[in-house]
Amino acid sequence: xxxxxxxxxxxxxxxxxxxxxxxxxxxxxxxxxxxxxxxxxxxxxxxxxxxxxxxxxxxxxxxxxxxxxxxxxxxxxxxxxxxxxxxxxxxxxxxxxxxxxxxxxxxxxxxxxxxxxxxxxxxxxxxxxxxxxxxxxxxxxxxxxxxxxxxxxxxxxxxxxxxxxxxxxxxxxxxxxxxxxxxxxxxxxxxxxxxxxxxxxxxxxxxxxxxxxxxxxxxxxxxxxxxxxxxxxxxxxxxxxxxxxxxxxxxxxxxxxxxxxxxxxxxxxxxxxxxxxxxxxxxxxxxxxxxxxxxxxxxxxxxxxxxxxxxxxxxxxxxxxxxxxxxxxxxxxxxxxxxxxxxxxxxxxxxxxxxxxxxxxxxxxxxxxxxxxxxxxxxxxxxxxxxxxxxxxxxxxxxxxxxxxxxxxxxxxxxxxxxxxxxxxxxxxxxxxxxxxxxxxxxxxxxxxxxxxxxxxxxxxxxxxxxxxxxx
Numbered sequence: 266x267x268x269x270x271x272x273x274x275x276x277x278x279x280x281x282x283x284x285x286x287x288x289x290x291x292x293x294x295x296x297x298x299x300x301x302x303x304x305x306x307x308x309x310x311x312x313x314x315x316x317x318x319x320x321x322x323x324x325x326x327x328x329x330x331x332x333x334x335x336x337x338x339x340x341x342x343x344x345x346x347x348x349x350x351x352x353x354x355x356x357x358x359x360x361x362x363x364x365x366x367x368x369x370x371x372x373x374x375x376x377x378x379x380x381x382x383x384x385x386x387x388x389x390x391x392x393x394x395x396x397x398x399x400x401x402x403x404x405x406x407x408x409x410x411x412x413x414x415x416x417x418x419x420x421x422x423x424x425x426x427x428x429x430x431x432x433x434x435x436x437x438x439x440x441x442x443x444x445x446x447x448x449x450x451x452x453x454x455x456x457x458x459x460x461x462x463x464x465x466x467x468x469x470x471x472x473x474x475x476x477x478x479x480x481x482x483x484x485x486x487x488x489x490x491x492x493x494x495x496x497x498x499x500x501x502x503x504x505x506x507x508x509x510x511x512x513x514x515x516x517x518x519x520x521x522x523x524x525x526x527x528x529x530x531x532x533x534x535x536x537x538x539x540x541x542x543x544x545x546x547x548x549x550x551x552x553x554x555x556x557x558x559x560x561x562x563x564x565x566x567x568x569x570x571x572x573x574x575x576x577x578x579x580x581x582x583x584x585x586x587x588x589x590x591x592x593x594x595x596x597x598x599x600x601x602x603x604x605x606x607x608x609x610x611x612x613x614x615x616x617x618x619x620x621x622x623x624x625x626x627x628x629x630x631x632x633x634x635x636x637x638x639x640x641x642x643x644x645x646x647x648x649x650x651x652x653x654x655x656x657x658x659x660x661x662x663x664x665x666x667x668x669x670x671x672x673x674x675x676x677x678x679x680x681x682x683x684x685x686x687x688x689x690x691x692x693x694x695x696x697x698x699x700x701x702x703x704x705x706x707x708x709x710x711x712x713x714x715x716x717x718x719x720x721x722x723x724x725x726x727x728x729x730x731x732x733x734x735x736x737x
Contacts, residue, residue: 298719306626312735321627331615336573347554349551351378358387361543369552396531406614424568428505452500457485461490472488473486555644557573567618605632612624617678646689652673654670673732682708687702
């Protein structure tokens, strides 16, 4: 080799070494960003890094990240071809609507079910069968003060229109309030709330309050700040049978169907008798499981998650579904089929709404790991929200802007003082590669509107680093 060639080769090597930079590794932002007393559990794993973790074996309330476990168990146990079936049956002179807990069932679906039979008269009773589920309709650990709003609507086999009704409240010039409820919604809403100024509200420590009854009556009281536009409200149905019964009376009237008997709730005895010599007149099938799960995960729909949990209990144990056997089914399915050990986790529902639920970052990470390894068969990740694009991550303050927007696919979860995330970072090809779990609880920041909230700062630092480590 000529000396000049050797010198050129050496110079080239030195230039390559000097321009080389080690790949960016994931790291956790300082917890000092968050208020004192905040508990944080973190896990991160990029393709080029070892597993990073912090408090990975501590228990945290999962909030809606629990829906990842519910959805995975449903994918494995029920399969993508699963659909809820609502049946219209005839038993002698009676008609029976056999509800299955379909969380997507609407009044229009029931109307079409009846219309398809061309029935003009029901000589006996119209019986509503809710035997698919049993036990509590509200899980242990649901706070009493949220039971009137739609994100905590009861999980019942008789589910219609999401078991949720809408209304609105107006403030009047004389300091009174009035409510409007659409005529087709068979509920009673009244108000004694006072319309006051914002300063008066602060001085009086007075807020708008809601009380409910099992007759689906809703009473608003307390105070409401005067406003030019009505305040939209949504109420969780408190008695699903009464609501469905009243709605069915409306449907029968609209179709001109004469009911000679009455609308009744099936009892355990009549349910057994109905199974004998019963003729199926018509069926309504829900959309397929992946469509149900996409709505559940992207919109974080608690009713879908809780009804699916009870359906898992029904399917896995071959008995009426409940919160008790449904959450146990999730544990057993994931342990046997996904090697995810939840034996020491506390699961009271499938939505994450219960304040009693507890899981560890390791357990959530195990779920993510299985999903990533098997997504070519599961087709699961596409059902999750994308940062700044859709679902619950569309408007999350830390997710709305570049470089995080569009580069994180994850399930969020929030309760009082709890803010969680679990999911994947996408590489340059749009593939989910880096996995992460963020569980933050006991988060109590001071009210300060002039600065970016500590949680937003923490998440931005965390996810910007993960994206750099994934893409560079």
